[in-house]
Amino acid sequence: MSTILITGASSGIGKATALRFQSEGWNVIATMRDPSVSDLGELDNVLVTWLDVTEPASITEAIHAGTDRFGSIDVLLNNAGYGAYGPLEAFSTDRIRRQFDTNVIGLLEVTKAVLPQMRARRAGTIVNISSIGGQITLPLGTLYHGTKFAVEGLSEALHYELEPLGIRVRIVEPGMIRTDFGGRSFDFAMGEDLTDYAPTAAAMGRLFGRLASNPSAPELVADVIWQAVTVPGDQLRFRAGSDAIDLLDRRKTQDDATFIGGIKALMNE
Known part of the structure; x- marks a missing residue:
């Protein structure tokens, strides 16, 4: 029986993916910062355990707990992350570092920790959750888009690095998804003295509302992740959601002035 380790599995895409793989007969290591909030542990072949991607000790402990329970880890889903939006001037250095530590450094640390066993077996799949925001940008998203562009680049480079070792890398790019991204997974900053940015913030709110007016369900992303893991071949990127397909197609075919003009x-x- 195959085993998947999922970061950020307490809700949204992570939880939906845990349920999908468990229903397909997989072992699931569902990791999260607060395991007490999850009911996934009531299911057969699911281990719920603590993992905070910014805490190296928790990464080691979660992997040890998972391998002790199920043996080797066949698939890693790097899903944990959040979005920081607002003028760059509004963010302290600590908040800037927190965004990159969670979305980029944490992803790399979890990947590094799982790679030795995959390399020893010459087999495994790493799926990194990016976003349409890893290919296109929205106003006030300097930090979030910076991290997701980084995920795209590091994943593509890892694809070259790991393919000769029998390890596959996949990138999943969701569009707007019905999750708590606008709640606890959203960090907005706007200082009282930064009124110069207020018109852009207001316009961004309207734009975000339009783009998020018909979000896809997390289960749709879970289906795409299932495809990314199970479909043979060397496809690197998988889009999730009709809006992702539409916007990323436009970004690919339009020049900067045309696409950015459309966003404006x-x-x-």
């Missing part, structure tokens, strides 16, 4: 036009509607 949506902001001003």
